[in-house]
Amino acid sequence: xxxxxxxxxxxxxxxxxKKLGQKIGFPxxxxxxxxxxxxxxxxxxxxTEFNHQSYLSLAYFGPKYIQSPSKNSFEVFLFNFNQDxxxxxxxxxxxxxxxxxxxxxxxxxxxxxLTKDVQAIVKNNLVLVNQQNQITGVTNVLQAHxxxxxxxxxxxxxxxxxxxxxxxxxxxxxxxLWPLFWSNTCCTHPRPGEIALQTAQRRLFEEMGIKTKLKxxxxxxxxxxxxxxxxxxxxxxxxxxxxxxxxxxxxxxAADYQYMSLTQLKKDIKINPKKYTPWFKxxxxxxxxxxxxxx
Numbered sequence: 001x002x003x004x005x006x007x008x009x010x011x012x013x014x015x016x017x018k019k020l021g022q023k024i025g026f027p028x029x030x031x032x033x034x035x036x037x038x039x040x041x042x043x044x045x046x047x048t049e050f051n052h053q054s055y056l057s058l059a060y061f062g063p064k065y066i067q068s069p070s071k072n073s074f075e076v077f078l079f080n081f082n083q084d085x086x087x088x089x090x091x092x093x094x095x096x097x098x099x100x101x102x103x104x105x106x107x108x109x110x111x112x113x114l115t116k117d118v119q120a121i122v123k124n125n126l127v128l129v130n131q132q133n134q135i136t137g138v139t140n141v142l143q144a145h146x147x148x149x150x151x152x153x154x155x156x157x158x159x160x161x162x163x164x165x166x167x168x169x170x171x172x173x174x175x176x177l178w179p180l181f182w183s184n185t186c187c188t189h190p191r192p193g194e195i196a197l198q199t200a201q202r203r204l205f206e207e208m209g210i211k212t213k214l215k216x217x218x219x220x221x222x223x224x225x226x227x228x229x230x231x232x233x234x235x236x237x238x239x240x241x242x243x244x245x246x247x248x249x250x251x252x253x254a255a256d257y258q259y260m261s262l263t264q265l266k267k268d269i270k271i272n273p274k275k276y277t278p279w280f281k282x283x284x285x286x287x288x289x290x291x292x293x294x295x
Contacts, residue, residue: 001045001096001120008039008094010059012074014085024111028060028075029085031092037061041072043117045096047135048078050088054134055081056127056192058117059092062101077114079193095137118193126189127153131221133235138192145177149223149233152189155200156283157214159185159241164292165259167247169207171277172255177226180255183277187236196237204241208257209248214239218286224278238283242293262289 012031041062048057055078062072076092098117104110125138128150144150159167167185171178186207190199200214217238225231247257260268266284269276 001098003096004094008044010037010074010092010094011089012092014088014090016086017075024107024114026058026077026111026114028077029090030073030075031090033074037072037074039094040097040100042100043098044094045098045121045138046076047093047095047137048076048090049093050078050083050085050090054136055079056121056135056138057092058098058114058121059094060101065101065103065105080195122191122193125192127192129153129235133219141189142176145230145232147225147229147231149231151233151235153196154187154189154234154236155196155203156187156220156236156238156279157185157200157204157241158217158238158283158287159204159208159210159212159243160293161244161259162242162294163259164294165261166265166292167208167257167259168265168280169249169254170256172251172253174252177230177232178277181277182275183280184283186253187279197239200237200239207250207253209250210243210245212241212243212245214241217291220279220282220286222279222282232279234279236279240291240293262287262292 010033012033014029015032017030039061044059046057046059048055057079058077061074064073098120102113104113121138124140126141126144127135128137128139129152130136139150144152168182169185171181171183173179186203188199188203190196197214204210217240220236220238223231223233249257269281269284
């Protein structure tokens with residue numbers, strides 16, 4: 001996947017197609033373009049703007065080898081989107097070139113290739129956003145955190161046990177930012193195309209070996225400098241949950257854990273503020289005893 005030197009803006013009207021994409025789990029919007037395209041044929045990563053919202057997308061410009069191999073068409077698949085946009089005029093902004101067209105002569109081959117295209121976007125990338133939390137693109141994890149950091153989405157999980165104690169973790173020594181600091185139960189970044197709740201549930205199991213219901217608490221925007229090279233700059237979605245299951249630590253992510261009451265935590269942060277991650281301290285300022293889940 002190669003970033004374009006300049007974003008390409010495309011406007012067109014969505015027209016009915018043969019709905020082949022729906023049959024294979026990749027429903028696409030076929031666009032009748034306002035003017036002919038003079039771009040390289042192939043698959044692109046795109047941001048599609050519709051109804052004041054932005055959606056990560058896969059765009060394709062080229063021949064439909066099964067349906068109409070003799071001419072080029074333009075279609076776009078929007079991640080996490082299920083609205084009817086026939087006859088609407090979305091704005092599609094191409095940001096990265098993924099690959100050239102392939103002559104795929106069966107539905108199964110098309111589905112397999114599209115799955116690989118999505119995986120190429122998801123792998124090691126996170127979602128960049130603006131201050132309104134609208135998607136502006138993707139980049140790899142390291143680049144997003146290099147100074148000056150780029151604003152991106154994150155999730156943080158706060159897990160209680162039935163006694164109202166909070167499960168805190170000591171971050172692994174392998175973490176590039178704030179290694180061996182104490183923090184909330186776990187946190188990470190949504191993968192491209194992944195909604196925040198899915199991310200939170202996935203990461204809780206990956207880091208702590210726990211599956212439980214989670215509920216959205218609030219959203220926090222913050223910036224914090226770690227050193228001369230790396231910083232955090234995130235819109236962080238906070239989720240709360242409850243479980244008495246014993247954590248099974250992923251040692252690449254967490255070095256240790258303990259349970260602490262909210263009173264104990266806030267007292268210790270006042271005494272030892274440098275032990276804790278900056279986002280966790282901000283979350284605890286908002287967290288009250290009435291927010292604690294115990295059933």
